[in-house]
Amino acid sequence: MTQTLEQIASCISGYDPNALPVAQAQEFIARLVPKVQAVERVAIRSALGRVLARDLISGIDVPSHDNSAMDGFALRGMDLADDGPTLLAVAGTGLAGQQFTGPVPPGHCVRIMTGAVMPDGLDTVIPQEFTTLNAEGLVSVPAGIVRTGDNRRLRGEDLARGDAALHAGRLLRPADLGLLASLGQAEVAVFRRLRVAFFSTGDELRSIGEPLGEGEVYDSNRYTIWAMLTRLGVDVLDLGVVRDDPQALREAFTRAAACADAVITSGGVSVGEADHTKRIMAELGEVLFWKIAMRPGRPMAIGKICEPGNAGREAILFGLPGNPVAVMVTFYAFVRDALLAMSGATAEALPPLQAVCTTGLRKKAGRTEYQRGIVSRGPDGRWQVEITGSQGSGILRSMSQANGLVVLHHGQGHVAAGDLVEVLPFDGLT
Structure with missing residues (x-):
């Protein structure tokens, strides 16, 4: 049963919508968002960036036979001498895809290539660079170079038949497609793509190509939001710029709720802004307006909006602030992980980087701050970060200059030059 926003809030210790720590906002959103249920099968070349819907069970052993990990000579470990070189006659050659099947008497070996199936009865491979051939054509193996079982890949040591090769919730990466192919899987079951609609609000906004009047600006937020959504692999619906007009806003929200799983807006949620956006949000669904203890990005709306006349059709709403940097920071702090969870992906925190801060930073405890930084290697080889x-x-240019966000956490105070700080590299923000 779907919980109301009030019920979710009651589960958050110390919940205060007027001074909400980032961690509590993230916990609230994690409790709010549903996961898509529809599943489809796609060819593996169409599966990159999709979310695996079911555990993938291996139907074969990988590798399917014991095989050589080296170019060299396959032999019996029991034939190796302890007190001097071992001399072995060559019984034949085994190639990858062409198994040697002839007899291998004691005191003999088989020349073998990497990946070739181990001949019956042989259990060890000596790399060819450690061997020599004597005048009689015998292979000489020095004592102590290998032990029984060395350089042999065992059947099923990578994956045994019946093992889970990949688990449901996996966001499929390039190596995963190779793994699928190694198991002979031409198709894979994935969750359907999440559908996300977005638009900007504000009478001062103009689209690219339109002339600017006094006090007007080009709408940059739609392009950054589009780019961030595209990198997540969701289906995107751009509804453009919507003026601060109740009817226009109602039509935009209604259209978005009818076709999307999530709706993202920028602008119209700050104190002092025209309240049409907030009022229409509240009319069409269940929405909370937060003041989050963070900088930038304090105002935010969160909730559900419904398609009029279809109470069962709900879309999750993320109302972001209008300032360009605040839009990006709140997207990375809250929306990115929420959309991945809605897509069915298993939670996987972005790995932070520890870097030396090159300058002192003033920071007020009691809020989380995200500062734009340029990470590079210092003279001592350690990572360092310089604020933009x-x-x-x-100042959107600061995000363009930066290659990461310096995260100064809720309880953290001032940072001195030379202190370690946590950085989220942009290259990790998929």
């Missing part, structure tokens, strides 16, 4: 300069939430 002015950290105003409207």
Whole structure:
């Protein structure tokens, strides 16, 4: 049964919508968002970036036979001498895909290539660079170079028949497609793509190509949101710029709720802004308006909106602030993980980087701050991070210059030059 926002809030210790720590906002959103249920089968070349819907069970042993891990000579470990070189006659050659099946008497070996099936009765491979051939054509193996079982890959040591090769919730990566192919899987079951609609609000916004009047600006948020959504692999519906007009807003929200699993807006949720956006949000669903203890990105709306006349059709709403940097920071802090969870992906935190801060930073405890930084290697080889300069939430250029976000956590105070800080590299923000 779906919980109401009030029920979710009651589960969050110390919940205060007017001073909400980032961690509590993230916990609330994790409890709110549903997971898509529809499953489809796609060819593996169409599966990159999709979310695996079912555990993938291996129907074969990988490798399917004991095989050689080296180019060299396959032999019996019991034939190796302890007190001097072992001399072995060559019974034949085994190639990858062409197994040697002839007899291998004691005191004999088989020349073998990497990946070739081990001949019956042989259990060890000596790399060819450790051997020599004597005048009689015998292979000489020095004492102590290998032990029984060395350089042999065992049947099923990578995957045994019946093992789970990949688990449901896996966001499929390039190596996973290779693994699928190694198991002979031409298709794979994945969750359907999440559908996300988004639009910007504000009478001052103009689309690219339109002339700017006094006090007007081009809408950059739709392009950054589009780019961040595209990297997540969701289906994207851009509803453009919507003016601060109740009817236009109602039509945009109604259209979005009818076709999307999630709706993202930018602008219209701050104190002092025209309240049409907030009022229409509240009319069409169940929405909370937060003041989050963070910088940038304090105002945010979260909740559910419904398609009028279809109460069973709900879309999760993320109402982001209008400032360009705040839009990106709140997306990375809250929306990214929420959309991945809705897509069926298993939670996987972005790995932070520890870097030396090159300058001191002033920080007020009691809020989380995200500062734009440029990470590089210092003279001592350690990672270091330099702040891009002015950290105003409207300075989009600072995000373009940066290659990561310096995260100063809720309880953290001032940072001195030379202190280690946590950085989320942009290259890890998929």
